[in-house]
Amino acid sequence: MYELSALLLTVVTATALCCSARYLGPNILPPLLAGSVVTSIFISEKLGDIHLPGLGIISISGSILIYSSTFLLTDVMSELYGKKFAHAAVVGTALCYPIVLLATQFSIHWEPSQLYTNQLPFESVMSFAGRVTVASLLSYMVSQTFDVWAFHRIKVRTGEAKLWLRNNGSTVASQLLDTAIFYGIAFFGIIPTAQLIQLIFATYILKIVIALIDTPFVYFVIRFVRRGQHGPPTARRP
Numbered sequence: 001m002y003e004l005s006a007l008l009l010t011v012v013t014a015t016a017l018c019c020s021a022r023y024l025g026p027n028i029l030p031p032l033l034a035g036s037v038v039t040s041i042f043i044s045e046k047l048g049d050i051h052l053p054g055l056g057i058i059s060i061s062g063s064i065l066i067y068s069s070t071f072l073l074t075d076v077m078s079e080l081y082g083k084k085f086a087h088a089a090v091v092g093t094a095l096c097y098p099i100v101l102l103a104t105q106f107s108i109h110w111e112p113s114q115l116y117t118n119q120l121p122f123e124s125v126m127s128f129a130g131r132v133t134v135a136s137l138l139s140y141m142v143s144q145t146f147d148v149w150a151f152h153r154i155k156v157r158t159g160e161a162k163l164w165l166r167n168n169g170s171t172v173a174s175q176l177l178d179t180a181i182f183y184g185i186a187f188f189g190i191i192p193t194a195q196l197i198q199l200i201f202a203t204y205i206l207k208i209v210i211a212l213i214d215t216p217f218v219y220f221v222i223r224f225v226r227r228g229q230h231g232p233p234t235a236r237r238p
Contacts, residue, residue, distance in 0.1 A: 014069035015217040022228035030089035040067035058202035068210045090144040097137040135185035143178030171211040179204045
């Protein structure tokens, strides 16, 4: 119950923040994407147990709580502001990775103050963050670039109709790429291969469930923002 509540709360929060584009404009969305991705790097080492019917208790990275919402963000940007805008947001977020990687590695090797007594725990977390940053960068660029491309490829074929199809179709395919690349690099050699394969499979299944859950939220955001863009003149301030 806790895990489901946490996932739903994350999706609801991402939805509410996306809705702010109605008032703050489209440029508020790329920073939300970047912040979500960077946050996922630092919580990805945490593995928590979740019960999946038919699979039993499976360990899942904590990053799934927020990283899955990034596909909601890119789909919203793609639908509202076009392929070029969404792709620029993806690339802009990718440029955050070198900063994260350098900052974490420099902070590890900075001689700690005598007042600081948590150097070893800090090194343990931040050293893993360096590997995760590389894994996340590769998986992010491949999956998000594919997601934007697939979203618009489906839109070309279906027109403005069937938003649910391009939202879920692009996400289901791109999440498979993201999950396999990220976990394959980040956790290979750290956990047994059999458990790694199980982790990839279980995470992907859970991401598909999240993608289905966030579909009505994507519809809500797009309709909410578009009403602000095309509302009646009397509803707008001069």
